Structure formats: structure tokens, C-alpha cells
Amino acid sequence: LQERFVVMYLNRNNRILGIYPMSVGGITSALVDIRLILSVALKVVATSIAIAHNHPSGELNPSEADREITDKIKEACKLMDIRLIDHLILSPTGEYLSFENEGFI
Numbered sequence: 001l002q003e004r005f006v007v008m009y010l011n012r013n014n015r016i017l018g019i020y021p022m023s024v025g026g027i028t029s030a031l032v033d034i035r036l037i038l039s040v041a042l043k044v045v046a047t048s049i050a051i052a053h054n055h056p057s058g059e060l061n062p063s064e065a066d067r068e069i070t071d072k073i074k075e076a077c078k079l080m081d082i083r084l085i086d087h088l089i090l091s092p093t094g095e096y097l098s099f100e101n102e103g104f105i
Contacts, residue, residue, distance in 0.1 A: 003030040005053040007037050009046035010085070017044045027056055032069050034076050041082050049077065052088040060089055060097040062104065070099055 003025040009017040020040050023031045030053060041049055051073065053066075062070075066089065074084045087099040099105045 001056055002026060003028065003054055003056060005030040005032050005051070007040070008050045008052070009041055009044050010048045010050070011045070012047045014048070014085075017046055029065070032073075034069075034073055037073060038076055038080055038082070041077075042080065046082060048083040048085050050086045050088070051084070052090060054090040054092070056092065058091045058093060058095075060091055060095060062089060062097065062099070067104065070104065074105065 005022040005025070007020045007022055009020065011017055018040075020037075022033070022037065025031060037049070037051075040046075051070075066087075070084075070087045073087075077084045084105060085100065086105065089097040089099075
């Protein structure tokens with residue numbers, strides 16, 4: 001029913017260091033604070049991250065806001081030598097869209 005945004009932190013071997021539930025939002029959006037994403041990455045010494053959020057509507061196409069926040073996160077990560085490996089959009093039916101697979105990253 002609500003949009004959720006999570007971040008997964010990984011080490012050099014792509015082993016999961018932790019998962020951070022960034023936010024729980026409303027029906028159509030969730031708050032994303034890039035500073036918090038990177039502060040946690042630096043604290044756990046992550047070398048890469050993957051981000052994901054759900055679309056309660058089931059629509060898998062990324063919105064303009066989805067594309068913009070992905071680009072901002074990717075650019076911020078570059079400054080810290082952290083790689084954004086993917087952004088997943090999940091639907092209630094179990095389907096998903098991978099920004100990496102679609103060539104958006």
C-alpha cells in the first residue's frame with residue numbers, strides 16, 4: 001500500500017554488509033535523502049550499493065523522479081568512490097524492473 005525505499009550495502013566481494021530501510025512513504029512517493037545513504041555507506045565501508053523501491057500501483061516504468069534520484073545518487077556515489085550497481089523497482093505481483101538491465105545506469 002505504501003512506497004518503501006531501501007539501500008543494500010556491499011563490500012568488494014559483493015557480500016552484503018547491511019540493508020538500510022531508508023523510508024516508508026505514501027501511496028505515490030517515498031523520501032530519499034542522499035546524505036543519509038552515503039553516510040551509512042561510509043560508516044560500513046561499503047564499496048558499492050544497490051537501491052530499490054516498490055510501486056504499489058504495479059506500474060514498473062520508472063517515473064521522471066525515479067530517474068532523477070537515481071542519477072543524483074550515482075553522481076554522489078562517484079565522489080566517494082562507491083559504485084551504484086542497480087536500482088530495482090518492485091511490483092506487488094513480484095515483477096521488477098532493473099535500471100542496470102534496462103541500460104538506465
